[in-house]
Amino acid sequence: MKIDSSSEDSLLRKIAASVRLSSKEAVSKTFLPLGIGDDAAVFRPLPGHETVLTCDWFLESTHFLRDKHPPDSVGWKCLARALSDVAAMGGMARCFLLSLALPATLTGRWLDGFLGGLRRASREFHCILAGGDTTRRDQILINVTVVGEVRKRLVLLRSGARPGDLLYVSGQLGEAEWGLRLLKRGKARANSANPSIRKHLYPEPRLALGQWLAAKRVASAMMDLSDGLSSDLPRLCAASRVGARLEPSRIPCVQIPARFRSAPSVPLQLALHGGDDYELLFTVSPDRARLVPRSFRGIPLTQIGIMTTEKQVVLVDESSRERPLPGRGWDPFRSRR
Amino acid sequence: MKIDSSSEDSLLRKIAASVRLSSKEAVSKTFLPLGIGDDAAVFRPLPGHETVLTCDWFLESTHFLRDKHPPDSVGWKCLARALSDVAAMGGMARCFLLSLALPATLTGRWLDGFLGGLRRASREFHCILAGGDTTRRDQILINVTVVGEVRKRLVLLRSGARPGDLLYVSGQLGEAEWGLRLLKRGKARANSANPSIRKHLYPEPRLALGQWLAAKRVASAMMDLSDGLSSDLPRLCAASRVGARLEPSRIPCVQIPARFRSAPSVPLQLALHGGDDYELLFTVSPDRARLVPRSFRGIPLTQIGIMTTEKQVVLVDESSRERPLPGRGWDPFRSRR
Numbered sequence: 001m002k003i004d005s006s007s008e009d010s011l012l013r014k015i016a017a018s019v020r021l022s023s024k025e026a027v028s029k030t031f032l033p034l035g036i037g038d039d040a041a042v043f044r045p046l047p048g049h050e051t052v053l054t055c056d057w058f059l060e061s062t063h064f065l066r067d068k069h070p071p072d073s074v075g076w077k078c079l080a081r082a083l084s085d086v087a088a089m090g091g092m093a094r095c096f097l098l099s100l101a102l103p104a105t106l107t108g109r110w111l112d113g114f115l116g117g118l119r120r121a122s123r124e125f126h127c128i129l130a131g132g133d134t135t136r137r138d139q140i141l142i143n144v145t146v147v148g149e150v151r152k153r154l155v156l157l158r159s160g161a162r163p164g165d166l167l168y169v170s171g172q173l174g175e176a177e178w179g180l181r182l183l184k185r186g187k188a189r190a191n192s193a194n195p196s197i198r199k200h201l202y203p204e205p206r207l208a209l210g211q212w213l214a215a216k217r218v219a220s221a222m223m224d225l226s227d228g229l230s231s232d233l234p235r236l237c238a239a240s241r242v243g244a245r246l247e248p249s250r251i252p253c254v255q256i257p258a259r260f261r262s263a264p265s266v267p268l269q270l271a272l273h274g275g276d277d278y279e280l281l282f283t284v285s286p287d288r289a290r291l292v293p294r295s296f297r298g299i300p301l302t303q304i305g306i307m308t309t310e311k312q313v314v315l316v317d318e319s320s321r322e323r324p325l326p327g328r329g330w331d332p333f334r335s336r337r
Numbered sequence: 338m339k340i341d342s343s344s345e346d347s348l349l350r351k352i353a354a355s356v357r358l359s360s361k362e363a364v365s366k367t368f369l370p371l372g373i374g375d376d377a378a379v380f381r382p383l384p385g386h387e388t389v390l391t392c393d394w395f396l397e398s399t400h401f402l403r404d405k406h407p408p409d410s411v412g413w414k415c416l417a418r419a420l421s422d423v424a425a426m427g428g429m430a431r432c433f434l435l436s437l438a439l440p441a442t443l444t445g446r447w448l449d450g451f452l453g454g455l456r457r458a459s460r461e462f463h464c465i466l467a468g469g470d471t472t473r474r475d476q477i478l479i480n481v482t483v484v485g486e487v488r489k490r491l492v493l494l495r496s497g498a499r500p501g502d503l504l505y506v507s508g509q510l511g512e513a514e515w516g517l518r519l520l521k522r523g524k525a526r527a528n529s530a531n532p533s534i535r536k537h538l539y540p541e542p543r544l545a546l547g548q549w550l551a552a553k554r555v556a557s558a559m560m561d562l563s564d565g566l567s568s569d570l571p572r573l574c575a576a577s578r579v580g581a582r583l584e585p586s587r588i589p590c591v592q593i594p595a596r597f598r599s600a601p602s603v604p605l606q607l608a609l610h611g612g613d614d615y616e617l618l619f620t621v622s623p624d625r626a627r628l629v630p631r632s633f634r635g636i637p638l639t640q641i642g643i644m645t646t647e648k649q650v651v652l653v654d655e656s657s658r659e660r661p662l663p664g665r666g667w668d669p670f671r672s673r674r
Contacts, residue, residue, distance in 0.1 A: 039425035040391035054377035088376035
């Protein structure tokens with residue numbers, strides 16, 4: 001037989017060639033001596049650092065729609081959302097593994113679009129393809145594992161918040177959820193000129209911000225917002241064994257044109273319960289608060305509440321009335337999106 | 338709201354509690370300071386070592402059948418097969434990430450069985466659960482990422498074979514494929530007393546053998562047999578830019594009772610083309626061959642051929658006639674199993 005004729009191998013070669021290193025990234029050879037093509041990849045850890053490991057499902061019908069999400073966005077987003085977990089630890093991106101299951105009919109143009117988006121994200125965030133697994137399947141299934149690094153003793157956990165710490169968020173909340181609604185409403189595919197649709201299709205993991213907050217020891221606890229503030233904040237509270245008082249009037253909400261606003265509270269509802277924003281939620285002790293700038297490289301940083309001893313999350317309105325925050329964010333085992 | 342009420346979180350807690358460390362593995366805290374429960378896991382690499390990274394799909398209908406494979410086997414095998422890739426590099430197992438998508442109806446008894454098998458494999462092979470991702474899905478989807486370590490400059494690649502090197506295999510080939518046929522034939526679920534069915538359901542990654550071959554610098558190239566000898570050997574040849582002459586009479590084949598043998602060649606066909614054996618295929622330079630024992634901890638090691646300059650794989654029969662080896666192993670993009 002001719003050696004190496006199998007089609008799974010040729011698919012792997014196509015992926016490897018498409019997401020190969022640019023000359024700028026050739027330096028990565030120092031930390032990735034062996035990439036695609038063997039039984040496993042070999043990663044060379046940086047002395048004095050710990051390795052950050054995370055994996056994420058990205059599944060057709062569950063996390064994206066084949067007829068609404070351009071393949072380029074699927075490629076970008078599957079990596080970007082996994083990188084957001086590295087950002088949430090204060091880590092630097094290093095490399096990733098791609099597990100891809102595809103219908104045989106999508107190994108042409110769809111795959112090219114997908115690999116284009118993946119390559120752009122890989123280069124933008126300096127995270128190189130180290131390996132993966134491919135198989136055939138009637139629906140598109142993606143799983144991405146990202147490997148990052150963080151200097152020893154600088155990793156930022158969910159569990160470090162103390163009562164009295166101030167609660168901050170980066171960016172504007174609810175934007176990706178609003179983008180998704182516009183996308184579902186539209187007959188055609190994405191108009192990525194719209195900033196909310198763009199944020200939904202091409203989220204930007206806050207890697208530089210996360211690294212800065214960790215390196216300067218500004219934050220006491222941190223996580224990323226993937227399922228929505230009302231789902232994620234209770235997780236940070238549980239890990240830190242504290243509660244939180246949120247001030248809705250301070251929450252930076254997505255801007256919605258007046259003609260779309262069915263009720264004045266819509267932007268706040270999107271900000272509280274909308275998923276996929278991939279912003280950072282972090283706490284800062286009062287004596288470090290002066291170190292938090294109003295914005296970091298153009299991304300606003302906003303104080304939205306304070307941590308408490310009460311082990312619950314409450315919303316406090318402008319007349320100081322309190323009400324509990326209902327959790328209505330994304331949970332695959334509770335409801336279909 | 339009550340903090341931490343979401344059902345995805347409770348599923349994660351169930352998984353973490355079930356596959357938690359035994360007291361013996363508590364030492365792992367030294368290399369896994371942070372496991373499940375944050376945005377990512379934190380792994381502390383051993384000085385002087387490189388990190389081995391691999392991921393593997395394990396999908397209902399594609400890789401296993403819900404009505405034929407007991408959940409306990411699905412849990413064991415999803416980890417064991419990924420560990421086999423670490424064994425193939427000469428690596429030691431460290432930790433793994435589990436991505437699991439499940440129907441909500443399987444989060445009870447099925448999940449308990451699955452976690453039981455996973456826990457047994459995790460303890461048997463000293464590979465601890467570091468994190469993962471869960472979601473709901475109508476079919477069972479599994480992806481496992483394994484992290485291993487290997488001492489610097491000892492990693493064993495597919496690309497190190499030279500013409501003249503002897504080709505070896507561990508164990509008996511075709512056994513798992515035969516076990517699968519028995520399993521499909523049976524009306525009831527697995528009778529794991531049958532050694533072939535057992536090998537199909539509960540494969541044993543050759544970690545100790547792989548580590549020994551690497552540490553003693555016995556092998557020049559190595560890979561694991563997952564898709565079958567006729568698919569995998571050409572990959573090793575391609576990586577090393579060599580060919581191979583296989584002697585069928587030397588290949589250690591699965592033992593099949595006479596009543597099942599439709600043709601005398603069936604055991605050889607199973608050994609050449611059957612998948613899922615997870616044995617090691619390795620090459621040894623002639624001057625190191627005396628170091629290869631007949632068996633390693635009860636697993637036979639057999640020389641089955643020799644590497645050549647010819648860049649093709651041929652079968653050589655007892656009268657020295659040559660014929661090319663057809664590739665008919667498992668390739669998801671070529672044929673359905």
